[in-house]
Amino acid sequence: MKAVDKLIQRQKLTKEEFIEILKQQDDPDIRELLKEEAIRLRKHYYGTKVFTRGLIEFTNHCKNDCYYCGIRRSNKNAKRFRLSQEDILACCENGYELGFRTFVLQGGEDVWYTDAKLVEIIRRIKTLYPECAVTLSVGEKSYESYKAYKEAGADRYLLRHETADEQHYGVLHPAEMSLANRKQCLYDLKKLGYQVGAGFMVGSPGQSVETLAEDLLFLQELQPQMVGIGPFIPHHDTCFAEKSAGSVEKTLFLLSVIRILLPTVLLPATTALGTMDPQGREKGLLAGANVVMPNLSPLKTRKQYDLYDNKICTGEEAAECRECLDKRIESVGYQLVNERGDAVL
Template structure:
């Protein structure tokens, strides 16, 4: 068995202050290569609805933002995205959206079945927020393989700073527990540099991840969106995000770890820096060009104008230049899902 890695508060503070940065990255890359070699997995992101019932203070598609054009993709639109993605080499499709009550369980299940019937060699990942355990079970039985549900912060008081009172960290954690029990490959994660975040909060996030043992961890810098209550707050930093990516790789050696779009938004080479710090996943956008700017979680989001084919070719070249390779693969977690 692998040794159970840990970090204490003093070590975390030391590393977040920029100490041992190069050595930390070297160690993280060595661990990543032990399990995943030089492979970088691509996930085709399909942002199929920007309606959301929630009012999270940091999110541009929050319910009370009246300044965005709302949209929902049709089943035909979504399948066309998958068709294009498959042609380009994607073998995982991520259906992401706000918590949109329009999509009842039968509609989500129909979509999953349609994708799996047409592309049985592909994985389907869902990222549609908090649902009942019965709903999660139905999606799993329809063929969904993975579920992304970022916990955002593992500290209850900090959670209340970021979310309205109807949302709770307790319920978010319960959803993650349910997803693991059902058998999904589960993804959690948090924002780096979110308003009110302390080093203690980050330490609690890392300890929560060690306890949960997710198969994927998505972290990215907080970036303000001008139509939200946090529109004037400072963004998170590249350096802190990259440091935390390396730490997470060392704490969870087999984890699937994206270099996120948010990281690429605050730094032109942000995704490369993430990959060179231990990340091994990137998630290009397959959504139709006409709706990409409307999925405005934060300001100045990259890749809102590129066609999918242009984006993937550019990404492959950039990944190759830093010594890695984009592979045509489902990119599953390499380990025991039940641990």
């Protein structure tokens, strides 16, 4: 119980103490205690607001070959696409009319989108919608690239670290990728003044209590403003196709732990959670999450941005999705708001 008490008192924890907490995840009393504290903190800092992020998946070309990912470069079955600047701006226009005040440009590491092209897209969005936040999720780049995007007007950057354990990183990624570089990118982004998001899959192949403790240690050290976690879901065209999916219950437990560890964090109830459980996003909000990310991408390309199997909302118009989410979120005592939704400092 000592480690749980330290977490709730927001004292710095060791790896061994995080392991102690993780080993108690099946104890219903501990789960409830952490969930209640997570909700208390979430309401203290953000009330009952749920922030929306308009997700624009603009390319599924990727130079990387991450073993878990459906758009990895060696997947010859992936139907590749790229959105034009006009396509992206049309998504923003649609999203703005629906009340979105953050746009998330997410894509594979696609070298076709040079820094110059991305800078131009960011500038156009910020010129048309100056009160909106632009979040990028385009992978590992140089310090100079990140600086150029920031100067063009980008506000936030999402870069899941996936695992903070060196050996586990090697299980999930090919040898040409390195955990050290991924971490350096996150520190570069922080240095440049971005609101930074890290995160990991829950239940990925090779994950253990020890590797999860490393993830929590890293989050404690990095102090990101955003953390994205969701259950691992296998994709049929990867070498992990036959692996078991991650647990919804473990994801919910970790959402509560992360909310307590980082009380002001922006914490999404992810699409992966909703894919694994019809009530997954609602359960995520009731475990401490305060962000949802509906899809603004064109319907014709949504099914092609296929990171994992059975992804939800690939056939819904953005307006339908927004209306549906409104009702679902109200059903658990929260409300969607038309705000940028910056992290409380």
